Amino acid sequence: NAGVTQTPKFRILKIGQSMTLQCTQDMNHNYMYWYRQDPGMGLKLIYYSVGAGITDKGEVPNGYNVSRSTTEDFPLRLELAAPSQTSVYFCASNRQEMNTEAFFGQGTRLTVV
Amino acid sequence: KQEVTQIPAALSVPEGENLVLNCSFTDSAIYNLQWFRQDPGKGLTSLLLIQSSQREQTSGRLNASLDKSSGRSTLYIAASQPGDSATYLCAVRPFSGTYKYIFGTGTRLKVLA
Secondary structure: OOOEEEEOOEEEEOOOOOEEEEEEEOOOOOEEEEEEEOOOOOEEEEEEEEEOOEEEEOOOOOOEEEOOOOOOEOOEEEOOOOHHHOEEEEEEEEOOOOOOOOEEOOOEEEEEO | OOOEEOOOOEEEEEOOOOEEEEEEEOOOOEEEEEEEEEOOOOOEEEEEEEEOOOOEEEEOOEEEEEEOOOOEEEEEEOOOOHHHOEEEEEEEEEOOOOOOOEEOOOEEEEEEO
16 A cells, blocks of 8 residues: 655755655545645645646745646646755645545655755 | 644653643634644654544544534543654644645654653
8 A cells, every 4th residue: 555655755956946746646535735844833735636637725835836637646846946945845635525534645855955 | 714732842751651642723613633643754644533523533542532612632642652752743624715734733752661
Protein backbone atom coordinates (compact mmCIF):
# COMPACT_ATOMS: atom_id res chain seq x y z
CA ASN A 1 0.00 0.00 0.00
CA ALA A 2 1.85 3.08 -1.24
CA GLY A 3 -0.73 5.66 -0.04
CA VAL A 4 0.47 9.22 -0.68
CA THR A 5 3.93 9.52 -2.19
CA GLN A 6 5.91 12.74 -2.37
CA THR A 7 9.14 13.44 -4.21
CA PRO A 8 11.75 14.67 -3.58
CA LYS A 9 12.26 14.27 0.16
CA PHE A 10 14.81 17.08 0.36
CA ARG A 11 15.77 19.94 -1.92
CA ILE A 12 17.92 23.05 -1.76
CA LEU A 13 17.02 25.83 -4.18
CA LYS A 14 18.65 29.12 -4.96
CA ILE A 15 16.57 32.28 -4.87
CA GLY A 16 14.72 32.72 -8.15
CA GLN A 17 14.92 29.07 -9.21
CA SER A 18 11.81 27.05 -9.90
CA MET A 19 10.83 23.49 -9.09
CA THR A 20 7.90 21.12 -8.93
CA LEU A 21 7.04 19.06 -5.90
CA GLN A 22 5.43 15.83 -6.95
CA CYS A 23 2.54 14.13 -5.17
CA THR A 24 0.71 11.00 -6.20
CA GLN A 25 -1.83 8.82 -4.43
CA ASP A 26 -3.07 5.36 -5.31
CA MET A 27 -6.26 5.32 -3.23
CA ASN A 28 -8.52 6.91 -5.87
CA HIS A 29 -9.19 9.85 -3.57
CA ASN A 30 -10.95 12.84 -5.06
CA TYR A 31 -9.69 15.39 -2.57
CA MET A 32 -6.05 16.38 -2.46
CA TYR A 33 -4.25 19.13 -0.56
CA TRP A 34 -0.91 20.85 -0.23
CA TYR A 35 0.11 22.16 3.17
CA ARG A 36 3.25 23.81 4.44
CA GLN A 37 4.56 23.42 7.97
CA ASP A 38 6.86 26.01 9.49
CA PRO A 39 8.63 25.50 12.85
CA GLY A 40 6.28 26.05 15.80
CA MET A 41 3.34 26.68 13.49
CA GLY A 42 0.41 24.55 12.48
CA LEU A 43 -0.03 23.34 8.94
CA LYS A 44 -1.22 25.99 6.52
CA LEU A 45 -3.19 25.10 3.40
CA ILE A 46 -1.63 26.26 0.13
CA TYR A 47 -3.95 24.77 -2.51
CA TYR A 48 -6.52 22.03 -2.68
CA SER A 49 -8.41 20.07 -5.32
CA VAL A 50 -11.75 18.29 -5.18
CA GLY A 51 -11.19 16.33 -8.39
CA ALA A 52 -9.36 16.22 -11.69
CA GLY A 53 -9.44 19.60 -13.39
CA ILE A 54 -10.59 21.47 -10.28
CA THR A 55 -8.24 23.40 -8.00
CA ASP A 56 -8.63 26.26 -5.57
CA LYS A 57 -6.54 28.48 -3.33
CA GLY A 58 -6.05 27.88 0.35
CA GLU A 59 -4.76 30.28 3.00
CA VAL A 60 -1.25 30.88 1.63
CA PRO A 61 -1.26 30.42 -2.19
CA ASN A 62 1.05 33.26 -3.20
CA GLY A 63 4.17 32.08 -4.99
CA TYR A 64 2.72 28.65 -5.83
CA ASN A 65 0.73 27.01 -8.58
CA VAL A 66 -0.94 23.63 -8.92
CA SER A 67 -2.60 21.47 -11.52
CA ARG A 68 -4.74 18.35 -11.33
CA SER A 69 -4.87 16.60 -14.69
CA THR A 70 -5.50 13.15 -13.18
CA THR A 71 -7.08 11.83 -10.00
CA GLU A 72 -3.75 10.42 -8.87
CA ASP A 73 -1.38 13.37 -9.29
CA PHE A 74 -1.33 16.83 -7.74
CA PRO A 75 2.00 18.61 -8.37
CA LEU A 76 2.92 21.89 -6.65
CA ARG A 77 4.97 24.39 -8.64
CA LEU A 78 7.24 27.09 -7.22
CA GLU A 79 8.07 29.57 -9.97
CA LEU A 80 10.48 32.03 -8.35
CA ALA A 81 11.76 30.57 -5.11
CA ALA A 82 12.11 32.95 -2.17
CA PRO A 83 13.62 32.37 1.30
CA SER A 84 10.10 32.69 2.76
CA GLN A 85 9.25 29.44 1.00
CA THR A 86 11.73 27.50 3.09
CA SER A 87 9.45 25.01 4.79
CA VAL A 88 8.31 21.41 4.94
CA TYR A 89 5.61 20.64 2.41
CA PHE A 90 3.00 17.95 2.87
CA CYS A 91 0.59 16.52 0.38
CA ALA A 92 -2.59 14.88 1.67
CA SER A 93 -5.67 13.20 0.30
CA ASN A 94 -8.99 11.83 1.40
CA ARG A 95 -12.20 10.41 -0.03
CA GLN A 96 -15.10 12.61 -1.02
CA GLU A 97 -17.22 11.78 2.01
CA MET A 98 -16.76 14.35 4.77
CA ASN A 99 -16.14 11.96 7.65
CA THR A 100 -13.14 10.15 6.26
CA GLU A 101 -9.53 10.14 7.34
CA ALA A 102 -6.94 12.26 5.67
CA PHE A 103 -3.74 10.53 4.57
CA PHE A 104 -0.45 12.38 4.39
CA GLY A 105 2.75 11.94 2.46
CA GLN A 106 6.16 11.89 4.15
CA GLY A 107 6.90 15.51 3.31
CA THR A 108 9.40 17.48 1.24
CA ARG A 109 11.90 19.59 3.15
CA LEU A 110 12.73 22.61 1.00
CA THR A 111 15.43 25.17 1.73
CA VAL A 112 15.77 28.31 -0.37
CA VAL A 113 19.16 30.03 -0.09
CA LYS B 1 -12.66 32.34 11.90
CA GLN B 2 -11.94 28.88 13.20
CA GLU B 3 -8.85 28.63 15.39
CA VAL B 4 -7.41 25.49 16.93
CA THR B 5 -5.20 25.60 20.01
CA GLN B 6 -3.18 22.88 21.69
CA ILE B 7 -1.80 23.31 25.18
CA PRO B 8 0.81 22.52 26.40
CA ALA B 9 3.23 22.91 23.51
CA ALA B 10 5.54 20.33 25.08
CA LEU B 11 5.21 17.65 27.73
CA SER B 12 7.62 15.21 29.39
CA VAL B 13 6.33 12.29 31.43
CA PRO B 14 7.87 9.14 32.94
CA GLU B 15 7.10 5.83 31.28
CA GLY B 16 3.89 4.18 32.46
CA GLU B 17 2.04 7.38 33.22
CA ASN B 18 -1.44 8.02 31.87
CA LEU B 19 -1.66 11.37 30.16
CA VAL B 20 -4.10 13.74 28.50
CA LEU B 21 -3.44 16.03 25.56
CA ASN B 22 -5.80 18.94 24.98
CA CYS B 23 -7.21 20.54 21.86
CA SER B 24 -9.63 23.46 21.76
CA PHE B 25 -11.42 25.07 18.83
CA THR B 26 -13.43 28.26 18.53
CA ASP B 27 -16.29 27.26 16.21
CA SER B 28 -18.39 24.18 16.92
CA ALA B 29 -19.66 23.93 13.32
CA ILE B 30 -17.41 21.03 12.35
CA TYR B 31 -17.80 17.75 10.49
CA ASN B 32 -15.16 15.99 12.54
CA LEU B 33 -11.95 16.27 14.50
CA GLN B 34 -8.91 14.16 13.76
CA TRP B 35 -5.87 13.41 15.89
CA PHE B 36 -2.54 12.82 14.17
CA ARG B 37 0.89 11.70 15.25
CA GLN B 38 4.02 13.14 13.67
CA ASP B 39 7.45 11.65 14.23
CA PRO B 40 10.52 13.86 13.61
CA GLY B 41 11.16 14.30 9.91
CA LYS B 42 8.11 12.25 9.00
CA GLY B 43 4.60 12.80 7.74
CA LEU B 44 1.39 12.74 9.74
CA THR B 45 -0.24 9.48 10.71
CA SER B 46 -3.93 9.47 11.52
CA LEU B 47 -4.69 8.12 14.99
CA LEU B 48 -8.39 8.71 15.53
CA LEU B 49 -11.23 10.52 13.78
CA ILE B 50 -14.27 11.61 15.77
CA GLN B 51 -17.37 12.62 13.87
CA SER B 52 -19.32 15.60 15.19
CA SER B 53 -22.14 13.29 16.32
CA GLN B 54 -19.78 11.14 18.38
CA ARG B 55 -18.48 11.66 21.91
CA GLU B 56 -15.41 9.46 21.79
CA GLN B 57 -13.33 7.00 19.81
CA THR B 58 -10.91 4.37 21.05
CA SER B 59 -7.98 2.59 19.49
CA GLY B 60 -5.80 0.42 21.70
CA ARG B 61 -4.29 2.60 24.43
CA LEU B 62 -5.68 5.76 22.86
CA ASN B 63 -9.03 7.35 23.62
CA ALA B 64 -10.18 10.61 22.09
CA SER B 65 -13.20 12.55 23.31
CA LEU B 66 -15.10 15.39 21.73
CA ASP B 67 -17.26 18.03 23.41
CA LYS B 68 -18.48 20.18 20.56
CA SER B 69 -20.48 22.58 22.69
CA SER B 70 -17.42 23.60 24.69
CA GLY B 71 -15.07 23.38 21.73
CA ARG B 72 -12.78 20.80 23.29
CA SER B 73 -11.21 17.46 22.52
CA THR B 74 -8.84 15.38 24.57
CA LEU B 75 -6.52 12.55 23.62
CA TYR B 76 -5.94 10.15 26.47
CA ILE B 77 -2.90 7.88 26.29
CA ALA B 78 -2.86 5.03 28.78
CA ALA B 79 0.33 3.51 30.18
CA SER B 80 2.64 5.68 28.09
CA GLN B 81 5.75 4.17 26.49
CA PRO B 82 8.94 5.72 25.08
CA GLY B 83 7.66 4.76 21.62
CA ASP B 84 4.78 7.20 22.14
CA SER B 85 7.25 10.09 21.98
CA ALA B 86 6.18 12.26 19.04
CA THR B 87 4.25 15.42 18.22
CA TYR B 88 0.49 15.07 18.41
CA LEU B 89 -1.64 17.31 16.24
CA CYS B 90 -5.37 17.82 16.23
CA ALA B 91 -7.29 19.17 13.26
CA VAL B 92 -10.92 20.11 12.70
CA ARG B 93 -12.85 19.97 9.46
CA PRO B 94 -15.28 22.92 9.48
CA PHE B 95 -18.64 23.15 7.74
CA SER B 96 -17.94 26.48 6.15
CA GLY B 97 -16.59 26.99 2.65
CA THR B 98 -13.61 24.82 1.89
CA TYR B 99 -12.84 21.17 2.46
CA LYS B 100 -9.68 21.74 4.40
CA TYR B 101 -8.59 20.68 7.86
CA ILE B 102 -7.52 23.41 10.27
CA PHE B 103 -4.62 22.34 12.44
CA GLY B 104 -3.42 23.15 15.90
CA THR B 105 0.30 23.73 16.46
CA GLY B 106 0.73 20.41 18.23
CA THR B 107 1.95 19.03 21.56
CA ARG B 108 5.46 17.59 21.57
CA LEU B 109 5.43 14.58 23.89
CA LYS B 110 8.48 12.92 25.37
CA VAL B 111 8.05 9.72 27.39
CA LEU B 112 11.11 9.04 29.53
CA ALA B 113 12.29 5.47 30.08
